[in-house]
Amino acid sequence: MNIIEERFAVHVDDYKHYDTDKLRKHFLIEKIFAANEVLFTYTHYERIMVGGAMPVDKKVPLEPVYQQKADFFLERRELGAINVGGAGAITVDGERYEIASKEALYIGRGAKEVVFESNDAGNPAKFYMNSAPAHRTCPIKKVGMSDAKVLEMGSSDTCNERKINQLLISGVVETCQLQMGMTELQPGSIWNTMPVHTHSRRMEAYFYFNIPEEQAVCHFMGPADETRHIWVGNEQAIVSPPWSMHSGVGTANYTFIWGMAGENLDYTDMDFHKPHTLK
Numbered sequence: 001m002n003i004i005e006e007r008f009a010v011h012v013d014d015y016k017h018y019d020t021d022k023l024r025k026h027f028l029i030e031k032i033f034a035a036n037e038v039l040f041t042y043t044h045y046e047r048i049m050v051g052g053a054m055p056v057d058k059k060v061p062l063e064p065v066y067q068q069k070a071d072f073f074l075e076r077r078e079l080g081a082i083n084v085g086g087a088g089a090i091t092v093d094g095e096r097y098e099i100a101s102k103e104a105l106y107i108g109r110g111a112k113e114v115v116f117e118s119n120d121a122g123n124p125a126k127f128y129m130n131s132a133p134a135h136r137t138c139p140i141k142k143v144g145m146s147d148a149k150v151l152e153m154g155s156s157d158t159c160n161e162r163k164i165n166q167l168l169i170s171g172v173v174e175t176c177q178l179q180m181g182m183t184e185l186q187p188g189s190i191w192n193t194m195p196v197h198t199h200s201r202r203m204e205a206y207f208y209f210n211i212p213e214e215q216a217v218c219h220f221m222g223p224a225d226e227t228r229h230i231w232v233g234n235e236q237a238i239v240s241p242p243w244s245m246h247s248g249v250g251t252a253n254y255t256f257i258w259g260m261a262g263e264n265l266d267y268t269d270m271d272f273h274k275p276h277t278l279k
């Protein structure tokens, strides 16, 4: 069964008055995975759905949720899934795709039956997912880390040395509006997405994982002159409105998955804000 939460969009003027509780309530997704469940948060930012499937000892189907009023989940949507757990498989209309750790599957609009499973209940697969409305069908494609476009960013001097693995990206896979990838921090580097940027033409969601026990990531949001922070735990996500930056600093090494939907598929068109200009 899909378990669903709904989040409405927040106006930037309203955000300025938020305290810690309210920031967390509107922008933090605390639970992405539950054993043998599919969890989703239905947002009103480009209607992106952010969630996870964690099959343990049984097959778990992707079912439509009330908000969609659809006969099947992908009736009018596309979906990207990236496995952050043990090896597993996703079966789409009878076709089985083995998805190892850090591998992704893109599923286009129209696929009727999607089923998740793990190869080993002792080390279950964890499929982190983003889904956005789609106006046409793009072919299903499995994308591994070796297929990714890799951007080497930052440096150890500024503690932001990282590898941006673009997985679901134009040139690797055809999508309608979804873009997804996985950014890995080099040992000793703790800052992601620094210098920060905004792109009001696209919303974004960040999913943080591989955060060691008792450590955390401090995520920054807001316009460059009105920032706030949210402390994020392991396997939690942040929804970033179109007016917001999205950047984080960890108390230890971590990895994260970013996903975007919106106006175009141009990853490089962000507006940058230099650190000394931030407030």
Ligand SMILES: O=C[C@H](O)[C@@H](O)CC(=O)C(=O)O
Pocket: 153, 162, 164, 181, 183, 192, 193, 194, 204, 246, 258, 267, 270
């Ligand atoms: O719009 C692009 C996204 O925010 C991320 O891809 C940025 C990122 O992973 C990073 O700089 O570390």
Ligand SMILES: [Zn+2]
Pocket: 197, 198, 199, 204, 246, 270
């Ligand atoms: Zn971004």
